[in-house]
Amino acid sequence: GAGVSxxxxxxxxxxxxxxxxxxxxxxxxxxxxxxxxxxxQGLEFLIYFQGNSAPDKSGLPSDxxxxxxxxxxxxxxxxxxxxxxxxxxxxxxSSPQAVxxxxxxxxxxxxxxxx
Amino acid sequence: xxxxxxxxxxxRLQEGESSSLNCSYTVSGLRGLFWYRQDxxxxxxxxFTLYSAGEEKEKERLKATLTKKESFLHITAPxxxxxxxxxxALGSGGSNYKLTFGKGTLLTVNP
Numbered sequence: 001g002a003g004v005s006x007x008x009x010x011x012x013x014x015x016x017x018x019x020x021x022x023x024x025x026x027x028x029x030x031x032x033x034x035x036x037x038x039x040x041q042g043l044e045f046l047i048y049f050q051g052n053s054a055p056d057k058s059g060l061p062s063d064x065x066x067x068x069x070x071x072x073x074x075x076x077x078x079x080x081x082x083x084x085x086x087x088x089x090x091x092x093x094s095s096p097q098a099v100x101x102x103x104x105x106x107x108x109x110x111x112x113x114x115x
Numbered sequence: 116x117x118x119x120x121x122x123x124x125x126x127r128l129q130e131g132e133s134s135s136l137n138c139s140y141t142v143s144g145l146r147g148l149f150w151y152r153q154d155x156x157x158x159x160x161x162x163f164t165l166y167s168a169g170e171e172k173e174k175e176r177l178k179a180t181l182t183k184k185e186s187f188l189h190i191t192a193p194x195x196x197x198x199x200x201x202x203x204a205l206g207s208g209g210s211n212y213k214l215t216f217g218k219g220t221l222l223t224v225n226p
Contacts, residue, residue, distance in 0.1 A: 031212065042119070042216040043159070043202070050212070059213070091158055103149070104214070106158035
């Protein structure tokens with residue numbers, strides 16, 4: 001399909017383990033975003049990539065979280081030493097350009113459960 | 116700080132019973148007011164973007180309107196398939212790529 005693709009769709013991990021979540025944005029979209037959706041909460045901004053510019057990491061909740069985007073396309077969100085409070089849906093999104101007001105398109109999300 | 120408040124948190128309607136969802140906001144330099152629909156276990160699906168007060172957009176049974184302080188999502192003669200969580204989000208001049216989301220309104224339409 002032509003949408004944002006995320007994997008895995010579901011992940012159960014033990015507390016203290018590292019996890020990697022992958023996002024493949026819509027072809028041609030230069031902007032890529034990671035959001036987190038916890039139970040009963042609104043979507044929370046995590047990180048933003050735009051082309052070759054330095055990413056905006058201001059939403060990452062702790063230094064256990066990191067993300068990279070290789071070749072301006074695929075992105076990986078890594079959570080080290082997972083904690084139970086990291087359990088949430090991690091949503092990736094992309095848009096044609098960075099300007100606010102431009103529509104962003106979300107993937108189906110990666111459901112992370114830390115036990 | 117940009118803020119978005121959606122009400123009600125949950126709404127139950129009978130099929131055909133029209134109603135409205137509210138999104139109240141405070142923002143420094145509105146760049147866009149977005150409505151998304153989210154089905155259980157799915158990512159948000161884009162519905163509308165509104166850019167300025169007085170603007171309206173329609174899609175099937177949905178109509179979104181915008182004032183300087185709030186947006187409404189009007190649902191006319193809803194059907195059970197309209198059941199979903201509806202999310203409101205702001206794009207602002209203070210940060211031109213981070214959306215601030217509300218917590219959503221869970222709409223259930225009973226047949």
